[in-house]
Amino acid sequence: MPNGTLVEISSPRLAPDMRGIGQIIWCRRLGKGYQLGVAFYTSDDLYAIRMMEQLCHIEHYRHILVTEGQSLTLECAAREWIEKFAEHFPTDGL
Numbered sequence: 001m002p003n004g005t006l007v008e009i010s011s012p013r014l015a016p017d018m019r020g021i022g023q024i025i026w027c028r029r030l031g032k033g034y035q036l037g038v039a040f041y042t043s044d045d046l047y048a049i050r051m052m053e054q055l056c057h058i059e060h061y062r063h064i065l066v067t068e069g070q071s072l073t074l075e076c077a078a079r080e081w082i083e084k085f086a087e088h089f090p091t092d093g094l
Contacts, residue, residue: 001027007038014055020045054089057081 001007001024010019022038022045029035040046062077072080 001034001036003027007036009038009049009052011052011055014059015048015052018048018052020049020052022049054086057085057089061085 003024003026005024006021007024008019008021020040021042022040024036025039026037027034038049040049058074058078058081061081062072062074065072065077
């Protein structure tokens with residue numbers, strides 16, 4: 001994607017009411033896909049993206065537990081993930 005392109009980031013399944021608008025500031029090939037650098041211009045957009053990112057990590061954690069035979073609600077998985085991993089949640093560039 002060209003630098004300067006505006007993007008809307010959302011996760012309708014995990015957070016249907018959250019979205020953030022950002023601008024591509026760099027794009028590089030990574031394996032079979034691409035990695036994007038996105039600048040957010042409002043604290044609301046940055047907050048929404050950080051919450052969505054955490055939800056993705058929590059859902060991934062929950063999926064791992066399910067494959068190991070444990071069944072947790074998203075809320076229980078969130079509490080457990082926060083206790084175990086939140087303090088190490090990345091803050092790169094923030």
